[in-house]
Amino acid sequence: MRSCSVDRLGARLWTPCCVLCGIGVFARDATQDICPHCLADLPWLFNNCEGCGVPLPIASVENHPAAYEQSTADSAIVSASARLQRSEHNAHLPPHSGVVRLRMPEATSHPRAALLCAACLAKPMFDACVMACEYVYPVNLLLQALKFRRRKALARVLAYMLSLSLRQALTAPQPELIVPVPLHRNRLVMRGYNQAAEIALCLPLAYRQRLAFNLVKRHRPTQQQTGLSKAARAANLSAAFGLSRGGQQRVAGKHIALLDDVVTTGATMRALAHLFAAAGAASVQVWAVARTP
Numbered sequence: 036m037r038s039c040s041v042d043r044l045g046a047r048l049w050t051p052c053c054v055l056c057g058i059g060v061f062a063r064d065a066t067q068d069i070c071p072h073c074l075a076d077l078p079w080l081f082n083n084c085e086g087c088g089v090p091l092p093i094a095s096v097e098n099h100p101a102a103y104e105q106s107t108a109d110s111a112i113v114s115a116s117a118r119l120q121r122s123e124h125n126a127h128l129p130p131h132s133g134v135v136r137l138r139m140p141e142a143t144s145h146p147r148a149a150l151l152c153a154a155c156l157a158k159p160m161f162d163a164c165v166m167a168c169e170y171v172y173p174v175n176l177l178l179q180a181l182k183f184r185r186r187k188a189l190a191r192v193l194a195y196m197l198s199l200s201l202r203q204a205l206t207a208p209q210p211e212l213i214v215p216v217p218l219h220r221n222r223l224v225m226r227g228y229n230q231a232a233e234i235a236l237c238l239p240l241a242y243r244q245r246l247a248f249n250l251v252k253r254h255r256p257t258q259q260q261t262g263l264s265k266a267a268r269a270a271n272l273s274a275a276f277g278l279s280r281g282g283q284q285r286v287a288g289k290h291i292a293l294l295d296d297v298v299t300t301g302a303t304m305r306a307l308a309h310l311f312a313a314a315g316a317a318s319v320q321v322w323a324v325a326r327t328p
Contacts, residue, residue, distance in 0.1 A: 054192055055173055068192045077196065078169040080326060086155030088164035088298055088326045160301055161308055163320035167200040170297050170325040178296050178325060182230045190230070193296070193324045194237035201242075201322065210292035210320060212247045212285070216303060217276075219253040231295045234324065250282050251307065276310050287315035297325040 051060050053070040060070050082091045151159065168174045177193060180186040215231035223229060235246055254277050278286065291311050293304050298321065308319040 054177070054189060068188075069195070073173075078171050078174060080166050080168055080200075082150060083164065083166050083326060084150060084152040084155050085164055086151050086159030086161060087301055088161075088166040088321065088323065089152050090169060090326065090328055091150060091152060160305060161321045162318040163204075165197075165200050165204045165320070165322045166298065166326040167196045167323070168325050170299075170327040174325050178230075181233065182226075182296065185227070187228060187233055190233035191237045194234045197234065197322060197324050198239055198242070208290050208318070211245060211289045212250065213242055213245045213292045213294055213322075214247050214250055214307070216293060216295040216307065217248075217251055217253045234296060235294050247285070249279050250285060251276055251310065252279055276307055278310065278314060283314045286311055288317050290318045290320075291316045292320050292322050294322045296323065297327065298323045299327045 051068060052058065053060050053073055054068050055073040056070060058070055060068070080088075080090060083089060084091055154160075170178070174196075177189050181189045181193065213235065215229060215235040217231075218226070218229045232248060236243065253275055293307050295304065298304060301321075304321045308321075311319050
């Protein structure tokens with residue numbers, strides 16, 4: 036076996052590379068797997084519905100005040116409005132020119148109206164939603180590589196993307212239990228891991244301490260949701276989930292966060308939310324790295 040000193044020496048000599056552009060990243064922090072420029076150019080969601088997560092028209096972005104400053108690892112997140120402004124007013128500049136970008140808004144305690152789609156104005160699907168990015172290039176490729184190509188190391192980058200959105204989210208109260216969406220044991224054996232659990236395990240410690248992996252189980256195998264209609268997805272998940280022994284006592288009166296890699300129609304999350312609500316959960320919110328447009 037190699038000694039710890041050899042491993043430390045290798046860590047000093049090895050330069051991590053951005054998972055998207057491949058350039059060396061020299062910052063020894065949580066952003067070291069993605070460079071600031073690629074982080075800035077991700078399709079961040081700033082104006083998604085807080086009831087179901089669906090992206091809203093760009094005009095609603097005005098509800099998120101922002102400030103301009105130079106691109107850095109902490110503030111290099113660009114919204115859709117900033118992309119439009121850059122394309123209109125800075126068309127002569129290359130995409131990675133390091134020009135001023137729109138910063139992600141600082142979390143604040145000031146009250147504001149919730150951003151809700153037409154359906155959720157009548158009845159929100161969930162108590163709150165935190166979605167980091169749209170499920171488009173290059174986020175879709177990162178998630179597919181984690182899910183289908185065994186690129187488990189990408190969970191670190193995807194968790195960091197989600198943690199940035201969680202840091203800025205104005206959701207309250209904070210969840211007491213964080214539940215990664217489970218796989219049926221057959222699929223877990225075939226794939227070898229649960230992609231939602233891998234992402235959850237790479238979240239900051241404050242979130243990892245609230246993870247609940249054995250709280251809910253997938254009772255029966257279900258067909259892959261990809262390609263199914265909204266009605267077919269709901270039927271596919273009927274009675275698919277159930278609480279583990281003693282789960283109802285753990286859930287009753289608690290604030291729950293459901294975590295998954297990507298949300299499409301919300302059928303999986305809705306089925307789990309109904310399960311927890313029936314068990315007496317105080318609230319159920321949804322966290323995901325990506326939301327389909």
